[in-house]
Structure formats: C-alpha cells, structure tokens
Amino acid sequence: NAGVTQxxxxxxxxxxxxxxxxCTQDMNxxxxxxxxxxxxxxxxxxxxxxxxGITDKGEVPNGYNVSxxxxxxxxxxxxxxxxxxxxxxxxASSELAEQYFGPGTRLTVT
Amino acid sequence: xxxxxxxxxxxxxxEGEDFTTYCNSSTTLSNIQWYKQRPGGHPVxxxxxxxxxxxxxxxxxxxxxxxAKKNSSLHxxxxxxxxxxxxxxxxxxxxxxxxxxxxxxxxxxxxxx
Numbered sequence: 001n002a003g004v005t006q007x008x009x010x011x012x013x014x015x016x017x018x019x020x021x022x023c024t025q026d027m028n029x030x031x032x033x034x035x036x037x038x039x040x041x042x043x044x045x046x047x048x049x050x051x052x053g054i055t056d057k058g059e060v061p062n063g064y065n066v067s068x069x070x071x072x073x074x075x076x077x078x079x080x081x082x083x084x085x086x087x088x089x090x091x092a093s094s095e096l097a098e099q100y101f102g103p104g105t106r107l108t109v110t
Numbered sequence: 111x112x113x114x115x116x117x118x119x120x121x122x123x124x125e126g127e128d129f130t131t132y133c134n135s136s137t138t139l140s141n142i143q144w145y146k147q148r149p150g151g152h153p154v155x156x157x158x159x160x161x162x163x164x165x166x167x168x169x170x171x172x173x174x175x176x177x178a179k180k181n182s183s184l185h186x187x188x189x190x191x192x193x194x195x196x197x198x199x200x201x202x203x204x205x206x207x208x209x210x211x212x213x214x215x216x217x218x219x220x221x222x223x
Contacts, residue, residue: 031209042114042198042213043153050209058210059111090152094209097143101152 001026004102006091012108013081021076021105023091031094032074033058034066036087037104043090049074081109112137112203116214124222129186131217133199140202142175142182143211148195156184156197189221 007022025032030051035043045058049068063085065077074093078085086109092099113136123129133142141160145153157166159175159182166173172185186193196218200211 033209035213040119040215040218042116042200042215043211044213045210048210059212092153097141097158098155099143099145099153099211101154104152 003027004091004093004100006089006102006105008105009103010106012110013078015081015083015109017081018077018079019081019107021078021089021091021107023074023076023102024072025074025091025093025100025102026072027093027095027100028071029093029095029100030071031099032068033092033094033099034064034074034076035090035092036060036085037090038087046076046089078107083109085109112201112212114199114201114212114214116199116217118217119215120218120220122220122222123189125191126188129189129193129219131184131197131199131219133182133184133214135180135201135212137203138179140179142179143200144173144182144184145198145200145213146195147198147216151195153198186219189219191221191223194219194221 004025033048034046044060047066049055089105091102143158144156147153164175170187174183196216198216200213203212
C-alpha cells in the first residue's frame with residue numbers, strides 16, 4: 001500500500017494564479033482532510049470529507065475549494081493565489097481516530 | 111472557538127535527559143491524540159487517549175489524559191537522538207469524536223548527543 005500520496009511536492013505560484021493539489025489514498029478510508037501548516041505552527045484544518053460526495057469546511061476554508069467524487073481522491077483547489085497561502089499543505093485520511101498523512105506539498109506564492 | 115495550547119514551544123535536552131510537553135484545551139475533550147513530526151516530514155500518529163485520568167505507555171513514552179479531560183501530557187524518559195521532532199496534541203471539535211481536529215502549535219524537541 002502506498003498510503004496517502006500527494007502531488008506536486010513543491011510548487012511556486014504567482015499571485016492570482018490557480019492550481020490544484022492532488023491527494024490520493026489507497027486504504028479505502030471514508031474520511032479525508034486537508035491541512036495547512038505555517039512555520040512554527042500547528043496544523044489548521046481547511047476542508048474535510050466524510051465520504052464520496054460529502055465535504056465540509058474546516059477552520060480556514062477561505063480561498064480554497066474541494067471536491068470528493070471518489071473514495072480515493074480529494075483534490076484541493078486554490079483560486080487566485082495570494083501570498084498568505086504560502087504554506088505546507090498536508091492531506092490525510094482516516095477510518096477512525098488515527099489520521100494517516102501524506103508527505104505534503106510545499107507551496108510558495110510570490 | 112476551541113483552542114489547544116502546548117508548552118513549552120521549544121525544548122533542548124542532552125541525550126539521556128527526560129522531556130515533558132503539556133497540552134491544555136479551552137474545552138472538555140472527548141479524546142486527545144498525539145502526533146510526532148520529524149524535521150521535514152509529515153505528522154505520524156502516536157496514540158489516542160479517551161478516558162478521564164488515562165495513562166498509556168509506549169516504551170519510553172508515557173501519555174496522560176487529565177481527570178477533567180481538558181489537559182494532557184507526554185513524557186519521554188531518557189531521550190535519544192531519534193526522539194528529535196515536533197510533538198503535537200490534537201483534540202476533536204465541532205461535536206465530533208474524531209475527524210475534525212484542532213492541533214496545538216507543537217513542542218519542538220532537540221536532543222544533543
């Protein structure tokens with residue numbers, strides 16, 4: 001099992017550009033999450049999903065969108081990138097309590 | 111909203127010394143989880159505590175959940191260089207038992223050989 005995979009690993013965006021961060025899990029987990037982690041800080045929940053077709057906002061959803069058309073995939077869309085979105089983005093999945101994290105995407109917006 | 115605070119923010123120890131990080135929630139938690147993140151890596155689940163006053167051990171790591179279920183601690187006995195990393199506590203919010211987690215800001219542990 002690959003677990004949770006994320007692409008790309010690194011990305012530099014210009015202000016106003018858009019992009020999609022990809023996340024795939026092969027553990028058949030119903031729950032999936034997107035977090036952002038700023039330097040020296042904990043993780044902040046952006047969006048989460050309890051199953052295909054169901055998504056909901058977390059603590060910091062502004063500027064992001066998600067979709068969950070399959071159990072395996074949970075892409076995160078950034079529209080009109082802003083410097084405040086410079087961060088490391090982690091995708092995670094779970095069935096119960098334990099969350100399994102992907103390796104992360106380091107995004108810089110300049 | 112719910113806040114989860116951790117202290118200290120940084121801890122530098124000599125190899126062999128003990129280490130403790132403390133976690134405090136502004137609200138009563140149904141459970142608390144602990145994660146470890148190595149430098150440049152991703153968070154990895156360590157444990158979940160559910161019961162009031164619960165104590166769990168994993169080799170040199172001891173986890174406690176407070177009687178009021180608003181605080182928790184992680185204690186490492188005789189640290190090793192492999193213990194280096196950031197330790198996070200996290201509690202569920204929004205009326206859920208798991209899933210929607212609020213993370214503390216973490217304690218960064220450095221171990222000097």
